[in-house]
Amino acid sequence: MTEKPRPVLHWDPQYLAKRDFPVVKEEPLSIRIQGNPYSVIMRTPGDEIAHAAGFCLAEGIVDSHADIHSIGYCDDVDTNVVTITLSPAKRAALSPEVLERRGFISQTSCGICGKSVVAELYRHIAFVRDEAVIDPQKAWDLIESLGDYQPMRRQTKASHGTVIMDAEFNCLSSAEDVGRHNALDKAIGKLLLSDNLHRAKIAALSSRVSYELVQKTARAAIPIVLSVSRPTSLAIELAEQLNVSLACLAPDTGLLIFCHPQRFQTD
Template structure:
């Protein structure tokens, strides 16, 4: 993870004092697929290959690590450009998808929340029903999220994501200036290590938007807990995909918005 030191002036009670502060780094990451530009995202430098792998999984460019034959920096010293090379079969399967000119922006006029959910549910399958998890231990994981956010402690400007298995062992954690990027990095590490099937619980520092639900659904993570509340559209999508969404409430309570039966509270 990356930060930059900056000399600043602190004004207090009318007096100015010099100080040094760590600021979180933010740089563009260009993602290229088959040598062609696909997307540019602003992110905190670090874990670029995991970031791109998680991004490609969320976008539907790949389904398994075997769809990727190459994941490399365009220049050995330039970590701001990563190229993904797909198998010949996968290239054929996602040829239309890679032509981003066929995309309709989901923020365009005439596109409503209902349409977004209907389109995403058609492209994603609901997560499987599984034995319930201990809700108290899941909440404890959410409350410990800051333990895996050293960059936030240093800069007070980083989002975090941590992923756990059914036994609440931490599998992967990541930080980034962007909440989407943090999740892509955490998922991407497990995806490249072929351990994503063990992911059962996701904790987030941010609010839950529908895009984060989409990423978790692509990763087949059934339970998502966050410090901040979800949007109405995120809950609508999660409910349609048989996912459990919850956020932190007052006095360390847990507010569950959909599919509450996946969390139980043993005496």
């Protein structure tokens, strides 16, 4: 599912214009088991019932369809909450610890939405105050050249990468991992352990940007996130709140700047 097209600043070496581009929607899905919150998953809306069923199988809560007594939405309006009741036999066979997992968002009722996620995260993450300004041409060149920092990907075609730079595009750290979140954590961790995190101004990612990646960069006080693919709707909302600039490759040439364009020297 995509949101209606958003107004985006399209920077190109030849022009600067506002254009509308769609982004993939990201919303929380709360899964409740036996009436209690079990987990909150960030996902693209659609197929919520199947998503919850497949998740429960992967988690070891159910082994077959017969283990599910009932599954459905919390109410007829909110598709962000799915409730599952296990069969009596399955419930009796499960150890109590299996159902003690809790999602990252405190929730006691059916209502949950992306805005509640942003509001809760905003309370725990400091507003990014660094107003570094960078050259958009160099930003574009950096995203295009991310493969130069990914030897593992060149060999395997199976890893994500993160490169962290200062405002003059000097490389401070880089990392690769099968997980995009892990690659970012590793690159940030290298600077944290060397006491150089304060120099970080740009995080360039080989993947799309979800809200968790905005959360991680904001915690590190990195003001600019560049990526190959477009950010999700929730990533943009969180970045807007935390004063993080987001930009990615445009479909033809240049950059799409989704929020806080003041950090890109466009005049």
